[in-house]
Amino acid sequence: MTDMQIAPGTEITLHFALGIIDGDEVDSTFGGKPATFSYGDGSLLPGVEAKLLGLSAGASETFTLAPEDAFGQRNPANIQRFPRSQFAADMVLEEGVVISFADAARAELPGVVSEVNDESVMVDFNHPLAGRRLAFRVEILNVSAQAGAK
Numbered sequence: 001m002t003d004m005q006i007a008p009g010t011e012i013t014l015h016f017a018l019g020i021i022d023g024d025e026v027d028s029t030f031g032g033k034p035a036t037f038s039y040g041d042g043s044l045l046p047g048v049e050a051k052l053l054g055l056s057a058g059a060s061e062t063f064t065l066a067p068e069d070a071f072g073q074r075n076p077a078n079i080q081r082f083p084r085s086q087f088a089a090d091m092v093l094e095e096g097v098v099i100s101f102a103d104a105a106r107a108e109l110p111g112v113v114s115e116v117n118d119e120s121v122m123v124d125f126n127h128p129l130a131g132r133r134l135a136f137r138v139e140i141l142n143v144s145a146q147a148g149a150k
Contacts, residue, residue, distance in 0.1 A: 006055050006056070006140070010145060011036065011039075011145070012037060012052070012143055013036040014138055014141055015141065016028065020129070021064065021135055030139075039146075047068070051069075052140075056140065056143055058140065059140045060138070062138075067130065071129040074131035075130070078125040078126045079126070080111075081120045082121050084119055093121055095116065096113065098111070109125060
């Protein structure tokens with residue numbers, strides 16, 4: 001069982017660190033509690049899961065993720081300008097502030113203020129890591145058959 005490889009139908013326990021190439025670390029479980037998930041359950045991006053296929057317990061790898069394998073390219077259509085009058089007069093509006101909007105399905109949609117003037121507010125709805133090349137470091141701690149898997 002210790003030589004089981006990551007594949008559909010497996011449960012994986014791992015430590016990971018996600019960072020921007022030549023930049024800051026964004027998220028990490030190293031030094032904390034490892035993450036456990038079932039392959040294909042949506043916990044990890046599909047591009048990341050694909051790179052884990054075939055690894056087994058004890059493996060340590062660092063992968064470079066192109067934007068297409070991570071959070072996609074930045075989309076200029078996801079940057080929108082709103083009239084300043086649509087925001088409360090006492091609302092703090094400055095570059096970098098995250099504002100929560102509701103999309104058409106009433107789901108929460110965060111946007112980052114990218115520009116403010118007296119007439120309008122520019123809001124960027126792209127994922128903050130969109131368009132970035134990322135480093136994904138992983139240490140596989142355990143791979144086992146998923147409960148109920150054949």
